[in-house]
Amino acid sequence: xxxxxxxxxxxxxxxxxxxxxxxxxxxxxxxxxxxxxxxxxxxxxxxxxxxxxxxxxxxxxxxxxxxxxxxxxxxxxxxxxxxxxxxxxxxxxxxxxxxxxxxxxxxxxxxxxxxxxxxxxxxxxxxxxxxxxxxxxxxxxxxxxxxxxxxxxxxxxxxxxxxxxxxxxxxxxxxxxxxxxxxxxxxxxxxxxxxxxxxxxxxxxxxxxxxxxxxxxxxxxxxxxxxxxxxxxxxxxxxxxxxxxxxxxxxxxxxxxxxxxxxxxxxxxxxx
Amino acid sequence: xxxxxxxxxxxxxxxxxxxxxxxxxxxxxxxxxxxxxxxxxxxxxxxxxxxxxxxxxxxxxxxxxxxxxxxxxxxxxxxxxxxxxxxxxxxxxxxxxxxxxxxxxxxxxxxxxxxxxxxxxxxxxxxxxxxxxxxxxxxxxxxxxxxxxxxxxxxxxxxxxxxxxxxxxxxxxxxxxxxxxxxxxxxxxxxxxxxxxxxxxxxxxxxxxxxxxxxxxxxxxxxxxxxxxxxxxxxxxxxxxxxxxxxxxxxxxxxxxxxxxxxxxxxxxxxx
Numbered sequence: 001x002x003x004x005x006x007x008x009x010x011x012x013x014x015x016x017x018x019x020x021x022x023x024x025x026x027x028x029x030x031x032x033x034x035x036x037x038x039x040x041x042x043x044x045x046x047x048x049x050x051x052x053x054x055x056x057x058x059x060x061x062x063x064x065x066x067x068x069x070x071x072x073x074x075x076x077x078x079x080x081x082x083x084x085x086x087x088x089x090x091x092x093x094x095x096x097x098x099x100x101x102x103x104x105x106x107x108x109x110x111x112x113x114x115x116x117x118x119x120x121x122x123x124x125x126x127x128x129x130x131x132x133x134x135x136x137x138x139x140x141x142x143x144x145x146x147x148x149x150x151x152x153x154x155x156x157x158x159x160x161x162x163x164x165x166x167x168x169x170x171x172x173x174x175x176x177x178x179x180x181x182x183x184x185x186x187x188x189x190x191x192x193x194x195x196x197x198x199x200x201x202x203x204x205x206x207x208x209x210x211x212x213x214x215x216x217x218x219x220x221x222x223x224x225x226x227x228x229x230x231x232x233x234x235x236x237x238x239x240x241x242x243x244x245x246x247x248x249x250x251x252x253x254x255x256x257x258x259x260x261x262x263x264x265x266x267x268x269x270x271x272x
Numbered sequence: 273x274x275x276x277x278x279x280x281x282x283x284x285x286x287x288x289x290x291x292x293x294x295x296x297x298x299x300x301x302x303x304x305x306x307x308x309x310x311x312x313x314x315x316x317x318x319x320x321x322x323x324x325x326x327x328x329x330x331x332x333x334x335x336x337x338x339x340x341x342x343x344x345x346x347x348x349x350x351x352x353x354x355x356x357x358x359x360x361x362x363x364x365x366x367x368x369x370x371x372x373x374x375x376x377x378x379x380x381x382x383x384x385x386x387x388x389x390x391x392x393x394x395x396x397x398x399x400x401x402x403x404x405x406x407x408x409x410x411x412x413x414x415x416x417x418x419x420x421x422x423x424x425x426x427x428x429x430x431x432x433x434x435x436x437x438x439x440x441x442x443x444x445x446x447x448x449x450x451x452x453x454x455x456x457x458x459x460x461x462x463x464x465x466x467x468x469x470x471x472x473x474x475x476x477x478x479x480x481x482x483x484x485x486x487x488x489x490x491x492x493x494x495x496x497x498x499x500x501x502x503x504x505x506x507x508x509x510x511x512x513x514x515x516x517x518x519x520x521x522x523x524x525x526x527x528x529x530x531x532x533x534x535x536x537x538x539x540x541x542x543x544x
Binding site for chain 2: 127130131132133134135136137159160161164165197234235236237238239240241242243244246247250251254255257258261
């Protein structure tokens with residue numbers, strides 16, 4: 001049984017931090033559902049650590065992983081706690097290769113893309129990733145100073161969607177903008193000139209588009225707003241002053257999905 | 273300066289619990305933005321407790337409240353902490369009358385209503401309330417074993433929307449169902465037979481409707497699903513297995529807002 005002092009466990013613990021993940025090219029995936037998604041979703045899973053309790057509770061996931069040739073190793077409760085960021089550790093943690101892909105690979109032939117710019121809150125970022133997956137987006141780009149999509153809280157909030165569609169990271173927003181050439185750029189902005197529910201918007205949404213979403217506190221930088229083809233606002237019919245990022249993003253992406261549906265019924269890419 | 277032992281502060285502390293709120297008919301509103309919304313939103317605010325720091329930081333809100341004849345009393349940091357449920361107490365807490373109204377009052381002439389059934393997580397409930405406000409719903413009903421809309425976390429997640437539109441509470445779902453007579457009942461359900469983006473759905477959404485949302489863990493009870501006119505699913509175009517409650521509710525309510533928009537541009541009620 002491996003303890004928290006075993007070098008393999010100590011090395012895995014470094015993956016809790018972004019610097020450690022980027023250096024090793026690996027990250028941690030916690031919990032039965034997420035581990036199953038990682039194994040089945042095509043991520044390269046190196047090994048799984050499990051406590052005795054987790055082994056008996058999640059026999060299905062454990063044999064699923066072992067069936068794919070992934071070693072499952074028993075660890076102490078303390079070792080599992082050290083690899084967990086949650087209040088109630090599930091005792092089941094997988095070590096995987098980072099899943100992000102180069103920007104051009106992610107965007108190839110894409111018709112609907114979600115781009116996060118300086119979204120620092122991992123729960124929000126993961127929830128947008130989940131909504132983008134559900135709405136049939138072809139890819140999600142984590143741009144500028146956005147959180148790492150491999151952050152533990154972001155992975156949990158994505159509920160497996162991190163393994164479902166191509167995710168790219170790029171700090172340089174000029175590079176992101178160049179890679180999005182050919183897509184109509186829609187900046188989500190509460191003060192945007194185009195109303196999401198206006199008839200003109202439906203025409204725009206039926207073409208190949210990239211939605212750009214900013215962080216909750218500051219919204220999108222002025223340069224990004226100016227570079228976009230349209231600044232689109234989710235109309236507020238009642239007295240609410242705003243919507244939170246994840247809610248607004250889901251409404252925007254589903255408006256796109258509805259507009260693209262007559263063109264293509266499922267995942268929205270030219271390749272499909 | 274009032275301390276945590278002052279009877280008025282001790283009495284206010286009992287409002288942190290649902291039983292205390294229901295007994296006193298009052299609840300607590302914390303933070304500058306929420307206190308401002310309470311004072312301006314027509315809630316009956318009895319008094320405001322503020323620490324010295326909060327008084328100097330929020331002079332505008334304090335004078336706004338005093339201008340409306342609401343007493344603002346200086347309290348110790350310990351007293352303010354005792355009235356707070358947040359990790360970083362803001363030192364500004366208002367004591368208000370409960371804002372919920374009778375079911376029939378809330379639903380009068382309503383064309384678009386959101387009904388929560390057994391939604392126990394306060395953050396989710398508050399986020400749905402905010403989305404319902406934004407989408408122009410006429411009222412929100414907290415039905416069955418749903419959380420109290422006056423719960424501190426629900427109030428914070430609603431970001432003022434609790435004061436923007438009529439909110440009703442009713443434990444007995446039979447009573448809720450009778451009160452919704454005249455509205456088409458749409459049960460949001462991942463396995464529903466009606467696709468939200470199908471052309472048939474647009475017709476349904478253009479009429480007077482009540483959306484019914486269940487809790488995240490168990491969804492809607494079978495009896496509620498059966499009693500609904502339609503069970504509506506948010507289509508999943510990608511590989512995500514589901515959406516979270518607040519996201520799904522926002523997408524459903526905004527689909528209604530889009531369908532009702534040609535009929536009425538702003539808040540969606542026959543009275544408007």
